[in-house]
Amino acid sequence: VPAFQIITTRHLEELRSILGNENVLTDQPALEIYGRDETEDLFFPPEVIVRPSTADEVSAVLRVASRERIAVTPRGGGTGLSGGALPIYGGIVLAMERFNRILEIDEVNFQAVVEPGVITETFQRAVEEKGLYYPPDPASRGSSHIGGNLAECAGGPHAVKYGVTRDYVLALEAVLPSGKPLHVGARVLKNATGYSLAHLLIGSEGTLAVITKIFLRLLPLPRHRKVLLAAFPSVEKAMTAVASVFRGGVTPATCEFLERAAVEVAEQRLGKKFPNGQAAAQLIIEVDGDHEPALAEEIQAVAQAVEEQGATDLLLAEDPPKIREVWDLRRGIGEAVKAISAYKEEDTVVPRSRLPELIAGVKQICAHHKIRSICYGHAGDGNVHVNLLKADMDQNLWARSSEEAVGEIFRLTVSLGGTLSGEHGIGYVQRGFLPIAVHEESIRLMTEIKRVFDPAGILNPGKVFPP
Ligand code: LAC
Ligand code: ZN
Numbered sequence: 001v002p003a004f005q006i007i008t009t010r011h012l013e014e015l016r017s018i019l020g021n022e023n024v025l026t027d028q029p030a031l032e033i034y035g036r037d038e039t040e041d042l043f044f045p046p047e048v049i050v051r052p053s054t055a056d057e058v059s060a061v062l063r064v065a066s067r068e069r070i071a072v073t074p075r076g077g078g079t080g081l082s083g084g085a086l087p088i089y090g091g092i093v094l095a096m097e098r099f100n101r102i103l104e105i106d107e108v109n110f111q112a113v114v115e116p117g118v119i120t121e122t123f124q125r126a127v128e129e130k131g132l133y134y135p136p137d138p139a140s141r142g143s144s145h146i147g148g149n150l151a152e153c154a155g156g157p158h159a160v161k162y163g164v165t166r167d168y169v170l171a172l173e174a175v176l177p178s179g180k181p182l183h184v185g186a187r188v189l190k191n192a193t194g195y196s197l198a199h200l201l202i203g204s205e206g207t208l209a210v211i212t213k214i215f216l217r218l219l220p221l222p223r224h225r226k227v228l229l230a231a232f233p234s235v236e237k238a239m240t241a242v243a244s245v246f247r248g249g250v251t252p253a254t255c256e257f258l259e260r261a262a263v264e265v266a267e268q269r270l271g272k273k274f275p276n277g278q279a280a281a282q283l284i285i286e287v288d289g290d291h292e293p294a295l296a297e298e299i300q301a302v303a304q305a306v307e308e309q310g311a312t313d314l315l316l317a318e319d320p321p322k323i324r325e326v327w328d329l330r331r332g333i334g335e336a337v338k339a340i341s342a343y344k345e346e347d348t349v350v351p352r353s354r355l356p357e358l359i360a361g362v363k364q365i366c367a368h369h370k371i372r373s374i375c376y377g378h379a380g381d382g383n384v385h386v387n388l389l390k391a392d393m394d395q396n397l398w399a400r401s402s403e404e405a406v407g408e409i410f411r412l413t414v415s416l417g418g419t420l421s422g423e424h425g426i427g428y429v430q431r432g433f434l435p436i437a438v439h440e441e442s443i444r445l446m447t448e449i450k451r452v453f454d455p456a457g458i459l460n461p462g463k464v465f466p467p
Pocket of ligand 2: 139156377378385423
């Protein structure tokens with residue numbers, strides 16, 4: 001355990017002089033809130049929460065923390081699923097929620113400048129009003145922050161066609177743990193100018209620097225969408241069908257997989273019925289574009305491909321309210337699973353042709369450990385969220401079995417050419433498993449990069465690297 005300083009009255013006074021009393025919180029209710037994110041039922045209370053609103057304030061806080069060797073955990077919307085925002089050593093939570101301005105939407109260059117505390121969906125709505133599109137759409141987008149999306153390199157259903165958060169970031173302003181400001185990248189669409197430090201910061205899970213300003217690339221908003229819901233008599237058939245969707249040359253905007261149990265928990269929680277909800281598994285395939293006849297043809301091709309793979313019922317959703325309903329249900333699954341049991345959520349990703357082997361293996365591993373699993377996710381990306389449920393298992397047995405099962409699932413994933421996390425990050429809960437997927441020499445390089453950025457080791461300590 002690194003030796004961090006405990007926060008003293010003197011530290012609090014210094015933080016208050018930087019940020020004002022109202023932005024330095026130590027009350028119990030605040031400690032309760034900022035001691036959690038969406039990861040399992042984990043709770044690590046910070047000693048103090050600070051809420052800066054300028055890069056200078058972030059800088060001043062980090063200077064104090066570096067000088068005094070106090071752990072600092074940056075936090076966005078607190079929707080993370082790998083424990084990235086948990087202050088596991090106490091210390092300071094650096095809450096970025098007051099960085100909530102959209103500074104610019106540049107309709108000529110298709111770019112935007114935002115502060116990291118902007119809620120992802122708020123930003124998406126703002127650019128859509130101007131006919132522009134910011135595709136990364138994590139299920140948590142109604143409350144996640146863009147800054148947190150960058151820290152974790154968030155994905156979402158539309159990543160299969162449009163890529164992940166990293167693919168939209170042109171440049172960044174950030175503050176190093178020492179307090180020094182950092183400007184990386186440029187507001188251009190191509191950049192071959194030195195190492196891409198911006199892309200290194202994205203997905204670094206708040207361990208290298210604190211992002212304070214973000215320059216994003218936008219697309220024109222596709223004018224039309226159509227969604228095909230395809231029901232399958234088995235999980236394996238649905239998984240086998242995934243690759244066939246792409247074979248005809250169609251790149252769907254989404255290709256999501258849901259097994260029946262995932263649909264059921266969301267139905268129960270939201271009190272709504274999902275079309276085809278009784279099927280053993282389904283795929284949600286969306287196509288988007290500007291030319292409606294072309295979309296109709298794509299849907300036709302997809303329908304034929306999945307029928308050849310054994311899809312039974314096909315349903316088409318074309319009007320926006322219907323489509324929204326489908327996506328609301330889909331986005332509700334994560335929270336719904338959480339509501340029924342203590343659980344562990346994995347974020348495995350494999351080449352999509354290996355999905356049938358992944359899902360069969362996961363089911364086998366879980367059966368062996370007598371653990372109930374619920375699987376769903378972004379099958380087009382080969383990205384499956386595997387939820388292991390504790391249900392009424394004895395706590396000790398659960399702790400041991402789930403740890404073993406997760407290790408087995410990860411080894412299987414890597415043997416299929418995949419890796420541990422497609423979009424949730426390694427954070428706190430996956431860190432012990434990192435060596436399963438990442439070679440020793442790579443971990444050594446990462447450790448050295450961490451040291452270059454953060455020699456005092458104060459920024460989001462205890463994350464990413466195996467303990
Ligand atoms: C989802 C989150 C859990 O896809 O990533 O619902
Ligand atoms: Zn997801």
